Amino acid sequence: MIDPGQHLAQMRAAAPLVQNMTNYVAMNVMANVMLAAGASPAMVHAEEEAPEFAAIASALTINIGTFSAPWARAMLKTAAAARAAGRPWVLDPVAVGATSYRREIGAQLLAQRPSVVRGNASEILALSGRAVAGKGADSVDEVASAEAAASRLALNHGMVVAVTGAVDFVTDGTRAVRISNGHDMMPRITALGCSLTGLVGAFVASQPAFGATVATISYFGLAGEIAGRNSSGPASFQVALIDALYSLTPEELDRGARITPA
Amino acid sequence: MIDPGQHLAQMRAAAPLVQNMTNYVAMNVMANVMLAAGASPAMVHAEEEAPEFAAIASALTINIGTFSAPWARAMLKTAAAARAAGRPWVLDPVAVGATSYRREIGAQLLAQRPSVVRGNASEILALSGRAVAGKGADSVDEVASAEAAASRLALNHGMVVAVTGAVDFVTDGTRAVRISNGHDMMPRITALGCSLTGLVGAFVASQPAFGATVATISYFGLAGEIAGRNSSGPASFQVALIDALYSLTPEELDRGARITPA
């Protein structure tokens, strides 16, 4: 039985320092999402210091959205440093099926044993080895079509896999739930998935990964529902979403969460 | 006779995947502008994958705002790959006259035969070879002073040139129009010109470049007019602009467009 409000309260009490190696598009909104929720984000990516920083932070997130060779090198070293320091880390395999370079680095990152992978259905399918028609960061598959692949990935790699979309699916290979919080406007705003990955990092920094991941996704989706009632387009939606992440209480989250066993 | 509403409707129906190699300042707002309008932006710049991606995307845009040597190398290769794959590409020569490095790379990019160049008057004048006093990204020249240079550039390179400012000027060397949509607040918000370049990429992805470019600029300017009536400063203007890009219908665009032969 997952209590999302308690996960939120614990995250806020810990206010964890989370290191994020993310893409250029997401950096600002991701940091604002994390600060609004109550975490302390730090964007540190240089090979010269990122591995050292991984032991200072409580968790690490890695997102390949706009990476290049120097970033990939630093990501692999930093993921290894996080594991060596006993820190959880979260992988966001943006558009991992789009190019051969992404498939190659994606597989190398997966071998560094993330605690959680969060992606859309196309990304989870690509990560599980399905050949995909090249596409950008937007999913062309339904969540349901990636559930079996997510469960296999989770079992094979001993991690939590979250497939996000209209209805989200989270599994650790033995347990699985679906989360139906969220709002139709969310795919029309860039980097919200990336920002959610940062929040997952904050929640799993000091809490068991499966429940913490489910709680994060429900919290983010519920904030989206509130934003949908207070906006008139994608930009005012983003403003209202971040304000709602700031204002939402654990009690409101418990009342609004829609989590069901899968 | 240009029908901007029909161009908008066609762009939305196609929802084209557009690859953008742009500057760090613009990445987030440009992606949000494109998503709000109905396109699917992908920011992919690394030399290892950007040329491969150019054949996956329907169009490419290149913006030199914050480039450096690795980016310049990748931009030149990716522009060549886009041409080889028959994809249109759009050049945004940010502050091209400011430094010798920008002038050099700007000329090399021009030699890769963009389908469209969009810049402010100072940039178009610099690209046409005029020696300019160094300045930043803000224009110090009026659009009218760059119209002759724009027409020559367009003829010599077989492309569409758009000079944007208080009244915009678009030409393919034989035809030319002026567009008087827009709002005084727009220069007070960073990266709106860059974002407009991304939108041009989305419109020309599947439509003839001259009409599509004119339609894009009119659409963006009309959204600015709506934003001007719903904001109290540059930040609320940006929110209202993106919301308006999302909400504007083809019929409203046809009614509000102010396009006249030049």
Next chain:
Amino acid sequence: MIDPGQHLAQMRAAAPLVQNMTNYVAMNVMANVMLAAGASPAMVHAEEEAPEFAAIASALTINIGTFSAPWARAMLKTAAAARAAGRPWVLDPVAVGATSYRREIGAQLLAQRPSVVRGNASEILALSGRAVAGKGADSVDEVASAEAAASRLALNHGMVVAVTGAVDFVTDGTRAVRISNGHDMMPRITALGCSLTGLVGAFVASQPAFGATVATISYFGLAGEIAGRNSSGPASFQVALIDALYSLTPEELDRGARITPA
């Protein structure tokens, strides 16, 4: 006697071109803050052109938030070029105490004699040589605890040091003031300190550094107070802050400034 309104009026009349080598998180909001205030920001960082650009711009700001080796090289060269051209430059030593790499490059930048250093208390203490427990970009120290270190730094290096926090402290080693403008929400929004550093660059571009720095901080804090009355969370606060920076008049600043001798 500092007259902040006059500093603001002079900055707006000059509309200075300011070169910023800043972090990826801050780039967009910093540019928007500077444009809203009336300055002309230019983000130029590549080693190939940044030193050349330093003589074109009226001031330079350097922020190490997300730097890496190529950026550090270019920053050191560009700071030297700014000094050689007689341009003031402002250092923002983000998280300078967090890793050995930051401490090393921070010391090298300090040796390039900035006109102003602006940081939070933890950063100023780290820059003055105090060994610190590693942390991210958020301060873990109170401003008061860094005042003595700030005064020593200012005297030893012949520069202005600004420690920002709940109550800000600015000194040139002989004079010192405290500024109590500002709002509790400001630390919950990313890159506002970085944006303030950009504004300091705009104010000191053509005005004596001590008074101009004090005026900038008071202006920014007062805009925050206005934003606090017109927002319902951190994202709407940021929108209202930038709108207020645009709207605030010199007279309103003189009425609202809370500057006291230290």
